[in-house]
Amino acid sequence: MKQTKLILVGGFLGAGKTSMLYRAAELLQKKGNQVGLITNDQATNLVDTTVLSGNEMPVSEVSGSCFCCNFPGLVQAIESVAFAIDGGITIAEPVGSCTDLSATIMQPLKDKHKELVDPAPMTVLADPERLRGILDEKENTASYIATKQFDEADIILINKIDVLDAEDAENLAERAKKRWPKAKVMTASVKENVGVQEWLDEVLRPQDAGKNLASVDYDLYADGEAAYGWLNATYTFDPVGQDFAADAAAFLDALERNLNEKNAAVGHVKFLLRSGEKQYLGNLTGMADHKTIREESVPASSGEEEETAANTLVVNARAEIGPKALQDLTLAAIDKVFSSYTFTGTDICTLIPGRPNPTYHYDHVV
Helix, strand or coil: CCCEEEEEEEECCCCCHHHHHHHHHHHHHHCCCCEEEEEEECCCCCHHHHHHCCCCCCEEEEECCCCHHHHHHHHHHHHHHHHHCCCCEEEECCCCCCCCHHHHHHHHHHHHCCCCEEECCCEEEECHHHHHHHHCCCCCCCHHHHHHHHHCCCEEEECCHHHCCHHHHHHHHHHHHHHCCCCEEEECECCCCECHHHHHHHHHCCCCCCCCCCCCCHHHHHHHHHCCEEEEEEEEECCCCCCHHHHHHHHHHHHHHHHHHCCCCEEEEEEEEEECCEEEEEEECCCCCCEEEEEEECCCCCCCCHHHHHEEEEEEEEECCCHHHHHHHHHHHHHHHCCCCCEEEEEEEEECCCCCCCCCCCCCCC
């Protein structure tokens, strides 16, 4: 098996990691590169995996735990993708609420799997609003984890600069450089395809990777993760003559309203409604550009079981509320908007992430 170039892209919930994976993979493929993707979540039934799998790229999912707590599963996923793309370039997205990845992923990969992986500098994506809150020392539940993600980054990539004017973007980047002088700070807008190629040029040039370790208090880390309830739900349904675009928008509106009424801070909600030749992808975050919906054509390669794949409703929600309450709020929104649908299958998983227990933990840079 040929060695694969591994690009690890971290960042807190809602920073835009999945969109970055997709955009980067597109750009790399246009230049003739073989590209594979690895997604990660505490549970199965990911919107990310469902969508990415339909775009003629091998996609492997490490579910049930984060990369660091299932290091053998990550290695197996890398091997699978690397074999499919004959080495090529593998882009991996860890769980958004995870940190200490340099000590638990980058260092053991460099130490134990040199023949398999050529790691690129570890990138952490930053949402401008969350980054500004940390720099302004506005504390919230997510602050500790997000700060530690930046502490260990080789590259801090400030995403969504399309929501800032040029002066604000430059000022934010300069403040980040002063706070994290060991990291290279870059800016991009995945939405407008600005700065993504420049970031790829940087991570793909020969250089050391995993150069920084963060000092992480695992009690605070565990408390931060446990503050969020997680829900992954998948429904299959018989085709119905509905306005799916309107239904998708109404569902995100209803769920947002339910969460706001309970003062439940949103980490990220991802939503997929697929029927026939169309699919509707929705995102809801607690950040400035908090809600988006886009319509796409279902890729022709969406799978052998075309009928099942073509009529699917998938919801991934992470919010600062207990998992039972999150499930109740989500089901209330589904019942309100999709009451006329005939559901033929349901799979719902809710959880609170357990205390991180990494397979390996290095106290030095390899």
